[in-house]
Amino acid sequence: MSDEKPWSHAPLRNIRRGHFWIPGERVTHSGRRYQRAPMYVEWEAPEHVIHPYPIILMHGGGFQGTEWFDTPDGRPGWAQRLVEAGYVALVIDRPGHGRSPLHTEITGAMGPPFSYEAARQIYFPQADPRHTQWPFDADDEGALDAFVAGYGPLPADLCTSQTMDADRIAALLDRIGPAILLTHSASGPDGWLVADRRPDLVRGIIAIEPMGPPFATIPNIGPMTWGIAAAPLAFEPPVQDATMLHATKPGTYRLPSLAGKPILIVTAEASAFAAASPPTAAFLNDAGASATVMHLPDHGVHGNGHGLIYEKNSDAALAPVLAWLASNLEVSA
Numbered sequence: 001m002s003d004e005k006p007w008s009h010a011p012l013r014n015i016r017r018g019h020f021w022i023p024g025e026r027v028t029h030s031g032r033r034y035q036r037a038p039m040y041v042e043w044e045a046p047e048h049v050i051h052p053y054p055i056i057l058m059h060g061g062g063f064q065g066t067e068w069f070d071t072p073d074g075r076p077g078w079a080q081r082l083v084e085a086g087y088v089a090l091v092i093d094r095p096g097h098g099r100s101p102l103h104t105e106i107t108g109a110m111g112p113p114f115s116y117e118a119a120r121q122i123y124f125p126q127a128d129p130r131h132t133q134w135p136f137d138a139d140d141e142g143a144l145d146a147f148v149a150g151y152g153p154l155p156a157d158l159c160t161s162q163t164m165d166a167d168r169i170a171a172l173l174d175r176i177g178p179a180i181l182l183t184h185s186a187s188g189p190d191g192w193l194v195a196d197r198r199p200d201l202v203r204g205i206i207a208i209e210p211m212g213p214p215f216a217t218i219p220n221i222g223p224m225t226w227g228i229a230a231a232p233l234a235f236e237p238p239v240q241d242a243t244m245l246h247a248t249k250p251g252t253y254r255l256p257s258l259a260g261k262p263i264l265i266v267t268a269e270a271s272a273f274a275a276a277s278p279p280t281a282a283f284l285n286d287a288g289a290s291a292t293v294m295h296l297p298d299h300g301v302h303g304n305g306h307g308l309i310y311e312k313n314s315d316a317a318l319a320p321v322l323a324w325l326a327s328n329l330e331v332s333a
Contacts (some may be wrong), residue, residue: 050086060185158222237256
């Protein structure tokens with residue numbers, strides 16, 4: 001790793017920034033009251049906001065909102081680039097992650113810790129020679145230590161975890177008004193769940209290689225019982241037992257909350273997780289949504305794995321996403 005101070009050559013920025021909390025509910029435990037699963041929100045805004053809808057950035061896996069700020073090699077991340085493009089960016093730490101406090105007696109049990117082996121398996125270049133954009137050398141143990149440092153466990157119950165996420169982000173929308181959701185990996189199902197709760201406040205969804213495929217059991221995480229999520233969705237006709245979804249032909253059940261809503265699913269050239277996205281898009285579209293898969297190589301962006309949002313060409317990976325936003329969600333304030 002470089003010994004250079006991170007601020008040595010960082011450009012000055014003229015932004016507004018702050019943070020706030022979305023409180024959790026009060027619960028009683030052993031005769032005392034506690035707050036369960038609050039959510040930390042950090043925001044940045046340009047001096048002159050150009051676009052009417054803010055973007056809520058939702059981190060993946062056992063990580064935290066920092067994945068959107070700076071890349072592992074110290075470059076500006078997508079949050080800064082979105083602000084430079086004229087958007088308000090709100091970056092959350094999902095309940096139980098990062099600066100969103102937890103206690104297992106209140107929030108619930110946590111799953112297994114995040115290992116170095118998992119980091120290499122998920123993010124690092126492996127057998128695929130096309131994966132060329134990882135931002136530090138595979139044998140740079142110091143950089144690996146710094147990367148893994150931000151990771152913790154996920155809540156052990158995936159349904160409970162996604163329900164907490166979706167409830168808190170819905171409350172965030174109640175506070176700030178209509179917004180665009182930008183998810184990564186394990187937060188992908190949260191996008192569908194939040195839109196299901198607040199269809200009038202979610203203007204569009206961008207999902208970076210969302211967790212899937214439908215009905216999969218994700219190793220060390222849990223089952224996607226409701227197809228595209230572990231938590232229930234408001235299908236029509238109503239579904240009381242999620243096994244009904246898996247047992248019927250596509251299109252039998254609809255998701256009215258997602259009808260006509262612009263949805264973009266982004267996949268990378270050399271990511272093992274990219275294969276889950278076309279079946280996810282098909283499930284959404286069979287349920288009445290309007291989901292499009294953007295495969296980055298089709299837009300001239302090559303060499304990426306699952307960490308495409310902070311790999312060496314992260315700016316290039318964002319460019320077609322910004323173009324999609326301009327084409328699909330560009331309206332007057």
